[in-house]
Amino acid sequence: DGGITQSPKYLFRKEGQNVTLSCEQNLNHDAMYWYRQDPGQGLRLIYYSQIVNDFQKGDIAEGYSVSREKKESFPLTVTSAQKNPTAFYLCASSSVGIADTQYFGPGTRLTVL
Amino acid sequence: AQRVTQPEKLLSVFKGAPVELKCNYSYSGSPELFWYVQYSRQRLQLLLRHISRESIKGFTADLNKGETSFHLKKPFAQEEDSAMYYCALRRTSGSRLTFGEGTQLTVNP
Numbered sequence: 001d002g003g004i005t006q007s008p009k010y011l012f013r014k015e016g017q018n019v020t021l022s023c024e025q026n027l028n029h030d031a032m033y034w035y036r037q038d039p040g041q042g043l044r045l046i047y048y049s050q051i052v053n054d055f056q057k058g059d060i061a062e063g064y065s066v067s068r069e070k071k072e073s074f075p076l077t078v079t080s081a082q083k084n085p086t087a088f089y090l091c092a093s094s095s096v097g098i099a100d101t102q103y104f105g106p107g108t109r110l111t112v113l
Numbered sequence: 114a115q116r117v118t119q120p121e122k123l124l125s126v127f128k129g130a131p132v133e134l135k136c137n138y139s140y141s142g143s144p145e146l147f148w149y150v151q152y153s154r155q156r157l158q159l160l161l162r163h164i165s166r167e168s169i170k171g172f173t174a175d176l177n178k179g180e181t182s183f184h185l186k187k188p189f190a191q192e193e194d195s196a197m198y199y200c201a202l203r204r205t206s207g208s209r210l211t212f213g214e215g216t217q218l219t220v221n222p
Contacts, residue, residue, distance in 0.1 A: 031208050043212040104157040
């Protein structure tokens with residue numbers, strides 16, 4: 001393990017508050033991803049970025065925002081517009097090309113009170 | 114749009130029995146298929162990918178384009194195989210993965 005870190009491990013927020021989840025990688029990967037993991041629904045892609053200063057919406061981007069100002073960092077903001085934010089959030093990174101296995105972080109569990 | 118389906122949410126077998134985790138996909142092109150595994154209290158990690166055609170921890174998976182399936186098999190299950198398994202698909206171009214819903218495998222002693 002190692003290479004991708006996510007913080008914090010557990011996060012609690014009140015309804016109506018925005019919250020930012022951190023994801024950092026030191027693998028020199030160009031691409032980074034945010035997934036949401038819910039029981040029985042697998043992993044669903046929120047946003048992804050293949051290069052600095054560029055990112056694309058995934059399948060469930062509504063209520064989320066991201067930035068990619070540095071290659072090693074891809075923070076995710078869960079906004080108050082996200083109707084059901086309580087979930088486990090996973091960050092991943094990969095190189096772009098043939099050897100582009102995605103490596104995952106340990107995850108952040110967000111609970112909205 | 115691509116889609117991955119894992120029809121079994123839960124699968125329970127006894128140690129030493131064969132195990133097969135099913136994965137079906139829909140995609141009009143030539144996809145790349147993967148199996149990822151998440152052991153208890155560990156990170157999600159790649160188990161195997163179809164282009165490698167290798168056996169990892171005794172698991173194999175064959176891409177069947179006719180049946181659009183990529184089932185994961187192991188002839189003799191071990192207790193340490195108990196985990197959540199996800200099948201995933203990637204299009205020929207691009208880096209994003211589409212995951213199935215996952216199958217929780219329990220291997221009983």
